[in-house]
Amino acid sequence: MYRIRLHGRGGQGMKTAGRILGTAFFLEGFEVQDAPRYGAERRGAPIFAYVRAARRVINERGIIRRPDLVVVADDTLVPIPAAGVLSGISEPAVLLISSGIKPETWQERLKFPGLVLTLPAAAEGEDRLASRFIGAACTGAAARLVGVISRVSLAQAIRDELAPLGETVVGKNLAKALEAYDLMAPHTGCVREAKERPADTYEKPRWIDLPFEDASLSAPIILAPASSEAVKTGLWRTMRPVIDYQRCKRCAWICSTFCPEGNISLNQEGYPQIDYEHCKGCLICLAQCPAHAIRAEPEREAAAGVEKGGGS
Numbered sequence: 001m002y003r004i005r006l007h008g009r010g011g012q013g014m015k016t017a018g019r020i021l022g023t024a025f026f027l028e029g030f031e032v033q034d035a036p037r038y039g040a041e042r043r044g045a046p047i048f049a050y051v052r053a054a055r056r057v058i059n060e061r062g063i064i065r066r067p068d069l070v071v072v073a074d075d076t077l078v079p080i081p082a083a084g085v086l087s088g089i090s091e092p093a094v095l096l097i098s099s100g101i102k103p104e105t106w107q108e109r110l111k112f113p114g115l116v117l118t119l120p121a122a123a124e125g126e127d128r129l130a131s132r133f134i135g136a137a138c139t140g141a142a143a144r145l146v147g148v149i150s151r152v153s154l155a156q157a158i159r160d161e162l163a164p165l166g167e168t169v170v171g172k173n174l175a176k177a178l179e180a181y182d183l184m185a186p187h188t189g190c191v192r193e194a195k196e197r198p199a200d201t202y203e204k205p206r207w208i209d210l211p212f213e214d215a216s217l218s219a220p221i222i223l224a225p226a227s228s229e230a231v232k233t234g235l236w237r238t239m240r241p242v243i244d245y246q247r248c249k250r251c252a253w254i255c256s257t258f259c260p261e262g263n264i265s266l267n268q269e270g271y272p273q274i275d276y277e278h279c280k281g282c283l284i285c286l287a288q289c290p291a292h293a294i295r296a297e298p299e300r301e302a303a304a305g306v307e308k309g310g311g312s
């Protein structure tokens with residue numbers, strides 16, 4: 001059975017990528033499961049989708065814990081523990097990352113002994129969520145790496161899944177997917193099907209008996225108010241709003257009112273300040289600022305600037 005996990009950010013098309021890949025396997029005669037996993041988040045939040053494909057009935061359920069192939073549409077997700085990109089990955093699994101960084105560098109950084117491959121990424125300075133065909137490229141590359149999906153089945157799967165979006169969208173996705181499919185030709189079939197463990201080798205669950213408690217004792221009680229603040233949604237950001245205080249007119253009722261997350265407060269001098277731990281990077285504040293005092297910077301560059309002692 002092939003077990004494939006596809007990671008990306010909401011808006012990068014990885015849910016659709018999983019569906020296309022699943023359909024392509026199906027067209028090759030495989031039994032398939034494909035499902036996305038995400039919460040009630042918005043664009044930019046880490047999400048993943050997974051695909052299982054086998055020549056016989058698949059009894060396994062749930063998320064894939066030991067993948068044979070992990071595909072990452074956005075390399076900024078790799079170091080984020082909450083994204084779970086590296087969860088359960090070990091040799092001989094293959095790691096495919098859309099990144100401008102060389103595979104050897106990733107291998108060294110991650111101390112991963114297995115095969116690491118890269119796909120061309122969004123250019124530096126470009127909003128990663130604006131690279132619209134990364135999902136298609138990831139699908140095409142993954143199809144080639146497993147080595148059992150033909151160009152014909154890949155193309156058919158894209159047409160089947162994207163037909164409602166119109167011929168133009170289908171054509172552009174097809175072109176990107178086939179380009180990535182050809183790019184990965186030297187690595188055709190490098191992803192191996194992992195052996196399935198027979199059910200009788202599974203470790204039996206260890207039961208722990210708990211005494212019955214009334215709901216007033218057994219249910220969780222959240223005593224602290226506003227606990228959602230503990231979720232650092234700033235991790236979802238791909239572009240960072242940066243305020244130019246030379247231009248700012250201190251009309252902060254505008255930017256602070258329009259921020260849908262209430263992340264803009266005033267400092268003692270009456271200038272707006274952004275809570276980057278929770279700012280999700282929607283850039284509504286930038287669009288609304290009448291003085292054009294807010295600019296957008298790619299998150300990775302902005303974060304590196306702050307680490308070097310810069311800031312906004």
Ligand code: SF4
Nearest residue numbers: 248249251252255289
């Ligand atoms: S809307 Fe623009 S000019 Fe006004 S306070 Fe906010 S950042 Fe400054």
Ligand code: SF4
Nearest residue numbers: 259279280282283285
């Ligand atoms: S980008 Fe601006 S409007 Fe959007 S969450 Fe961040 S501070 Fe608020």
